[in-house]
Amino acid sequence: MEDGVYYDCVGVDAYQDGNDFTYPVFTLKEYLRRIYIAQRQLNPESITLTHSGADFSCPSVEFSDIILMGEQYRQGCFDYTYYLEFRTLRQFRAENAVNVGPSRMFLPQYRQREKMESPEVALHTLGLVMCHNLMLYPSFINQEIITRVRNFQYEFGMNDAEFFPYWEKNPYGIASSNPNVICSFYKNKKGFLLSLLNSTKDEQTFKLKVEDSLKGMKLLLFEPLVNKKSPISLDSEIKVKPYMAAFVLIEN
Numbered sequence: 001m002e003d004g005v006y007y008d009c010v011g012v013d014a015y016q017d018g019n020d021f022t023y024p025v026f027t028l029k030e031y032l033r034r035i036y037i038a039q040r041q042l043n044p045e046s047i048t049l050t051h052s053g054a055d056f057s058c059p060s061v062e063f064s065d066i067i068l069m070g071e072q073y074r075q076g077c078f079d080y081t082y083y084l085e086f087r088t089l090r091q092f093r094a095e096n097a098v099n100v101g102p103s104r105m106f107l108p109q110y111r112q113r114e115k116m117e118s119p120e121v122a123l124h125t126l127g128l129v130m131c132h133n134l135m136l137y138p139s140f141i142n143q144e145i146i147t148r149v150r151n152f153q154y155e156f157g158m159n160d161a162e163f164f165p166y167w168e169k170n171p172y173g174i175a176s177s178n179p180n181v182i183c184s185f186y187k188n189k190k191g192f193l194l195s196l197l198n199s200t201k202d203e204q205t206f207k208l209k210v211e212d213s214l215k216g217m218k219l220l221l222f223e224p225l226v227n228k229k230s231p232i233s234l235d236s237e238i239k240v241k242p243y244m245a246a247f248v249l250i251e252n
Helices: 025-042 058-062 071-079 089-096 119-131 143-156
Strands: 004-007 015-017 020-022 047-051 066-069 103-106 162-164 181-187 191-198 204-206 218-223 228-232 238-240 245-251
Touching: 004 025, 025 047, 025 058, 103 119, 119 143, 119 181, 119 191, 119 245, 143 191, 143 245, 191 238, 238 245
Parallel strands: 004 047, 047 066, 066 103
Antiparallel strands: 015 020, 162 181, 181 191, 191 245, 204 238, 218 228, 218 245
């Protein structure tokens, strides 16, 4: 238990008595509380990660540092290719990007080989994850794309980075000129790392917008599908394919 413990199958299993269903909510709550306390008696700095499939109950969330989400989308991932084909941005954000309680880790749910190996599916998933500041459990999607994006992210530096979401105004005026392309970003001492996601089924074109004090900084566009980094300017028109993501680094 050096770093933490992962608990799977954490949930309230109902039992039936006639036509009535009973959920042992408080029994589970007490059980998880005891686990949480015992774990910290061994290591106060350890982390508790819980996962209960598609149905998270409040008791499991209460005694967790991180909850693993995503299995609720298994059928959607089977029927469709991209999450935003069966979920709106508002729905995805409400289900995954809350700012109270435990941190969220996202578990992709692709099971068909062509989707698991697809670079485009992986990029779409990473775009959603980074635009909503989620951790990623990197299973069932293309590993090469994950590595490319993570390397770009880690080169920027995430230890002291602050997250600014697309659904809130930010003090730097950073935004996409196209409302169909959402823009969230991380800021550290080096500059800004922008995550840009085309939320539609059509190709989109956009320019970046920033406040005047940032207009002299260098811009670098990263396109993970072709593993290409290109200098750009605020006058550059950037094209993003349906449901795909791109990343921009802004530095002095």
